[in-house]
Amino acid sequence: MMESALILLNNSQTNRHHYIFQFVFEENLGIPFECTSSISQFEEANNSIKINYSNHPCNTLCALSIFNAEFLQQIGFNQSLPTIQGSGTETTIFPSPKDSLFDFSFDVFSAIFFLLTRYEEYQDTPKDQHGRFQAKHSVATKHQFLQFPLVDIWLDAIQQKLDLPNVPKRKFKFIPTFDLDQVWSYKHKGISRLAVKLVRSLIRLERRNIVDIINILIGKKQDPYFVFNYLFQLHNQHEHIHPIYFLAVGKWSNFDKNTPIKKHSFKLFIQDLSSRYKVGLHPSYSSNTKTHQLQKEYNDLKNLISYPLKRSRQHFLKVSFPETYSNLIQIGIEKEFSMGYAEAIGFRASTARHFLWYNLALEQTEQLRIYPFQIMDVSLFNYLNRSSQQALHDFEHIKKQIETYGGNLITIWHNSSFDEKEGWDKSKQTFFETLYSEAAKSQIFS
Secondary structure (H helix, E strand, O other): OOOOOEEEEEOOOOHHHHHHHHHHHHHHOOOOEEEEOOHHHHHHOOOOEEEEEOOOOOOOOOOEEOOOOOHHHOOOOOOOOOOEEOOHHHOEEOEOOOOOOOOOOEOHHHHHHHHHOOHHHHOOOOOOOOOOOOHHHOHHHHOOOOOOOHHHHHHHHHHHHHOOOOOOOOOEEEEEEEEEOOOOOOOOOOHHHHHHHHHHHHHOOOHHHHHHHHHHHOOOOOOOOOOHHHHHHHHHHOOOOOOEEEEOOOOOEOOEOOOOOOOHHHHHHHHHHHHHOEEEEOOOHHHHOOHHHHHHHHHHHHOOOOOOOOEEOOHHHOOOOOHHHHHHHHHOOOEEOOOOOOOOOOOOOOOOOOEEEEEOOOOEEEEEEEOOOOEEHHHHHHHOOOOHHHHHHHHHHHHHHHHHHOEEEEEEEEHHHHOHHHOOOHHHHHHHHHHHHHHHHHHHOO
8 A cells, every 4th residue: 555645643533634634734735644543554654754643652753743632523613712822923722731742832733723614603702783703702813813824824834844845835816806785876776776865965965966976877977886997907907817706686675785687787797797807696685594595696697697606705794604604505606705804804714725614513524615805995994994004004914924825815895995985085096006016916926
C-alpha cells in the first residue's frame, strides 16, 4: 500500500476530523493525508510527514505534535464555549495544558473547526431586529481578532512548522460584488408605488424632489440608482477583475422594493447584465423562512440567464444556522456570499479563503462553498460612520492582511449607495475608485 505524503496519528476518525484535515492539508497546503489510530502503522510510515494528534507518546520522530482537546470527537453543539485566551493574533482557543511539550500552545485543528463552522452562532445569543447574530457577541470581537484572518495565520504557521517550502503561496484575489436591492429608484416601479413617492414629497414640501422625479420619468434625468454605465466603465478599466451582481427578484414588501420581475424592462436589464458578468440570487427578506418563495425567486431568475444559477447572497445578510444554508442547498445554490457582518468589517469566519460548509446539525460536510466578505459600503458609512479617509485606512489594513496570507478580498456595494440623497459625494467616489484600483493592482502583483 502506497504511503500518503502526510499521516496523522489520531484517537478516532469522525466527520469533523475529515472535514478539518481536508481543509487544512488538501485544500490549502496541497498535501494528501491519511489518518490512523494504529501507533505501529504510524511509526512504520517512514516516508510520510508525521503529525501526532493523539496525546499518546510515540517512539518515532514527528514533524508536529499537537494537543488534542477531543472537541472534534463530539457530536452536535451545546451552549458552552471553549476556553479562549489572549487577544488579537495571539489568541488561542482550546489551550493545551501548562508546561506541555506541544508544537502549538492550543489545539489548532479544533480552533479552526470552531471558527469555520460558526459554532458560536448556534448558541442562544440575542439577535438584532432582523434576527441576525451580531458582531459584538462574537469571540472575535471580544478577543480583538475580528480584523485579522486568524485561521489563515494559523495555516501559515502550520506550513512553516512542517517546513514545506514547495507549497505555492496562496494568491490575493479581488472580487467586487454588488447587491441590487432596487435597480431603479423611480422608473419602472408601477403607478401606485410612484404615486406614494410623489405624495410623500408633496407632504414634505420637497419641490426639488418632485421636479427630479418628473424629469427622471420623462427621460431628462438619469434615475439615481441606475449607475451601471459608470460601473461598467470602471470594470472595463480592470478587465482581469470579475465582479458579481446579486439580484433581488422577490415580491414587494417593507424590505423588498425592487421592480417586479414581470416587468419587461427589468427582464431586459437582467439579461443584459448577466451577459456581461456573473449574477447571483439576492433572496427576499421573507424567503429566509418561506422555502416556496425562495424556490420561486430562484426559478424566476434562473429562467432569465443563460448559465446555471449557482451563487447567492442573503438580503440584509440574514443567515440562521443551519436553516438558511440548508434551504439554499435544496434549490441548487453552490456558492454563498453572506459570511460577514452588516455592522462591522473584518473576518467573520476568521478567514479570507472560501471553504465548504460543515452542517453541525447533521454532522456532515455539505456541498455549499462559503465565500466570506470583509467590507461593505453600508457598514463603513452607515453603521460605523466612517469618513472616506478612515474607510481608506480600514481598507488598507484588510487588504494588507489578505496580501500577506492569501485569499479573496470581497467587497459589497449597493447601486443605491451612489445616490447623492443616500450620502454619496465626491470623497466617497474617490474612495470607491481608489479601493477598486488598488485591489485590482494587488491582484496583478500577487
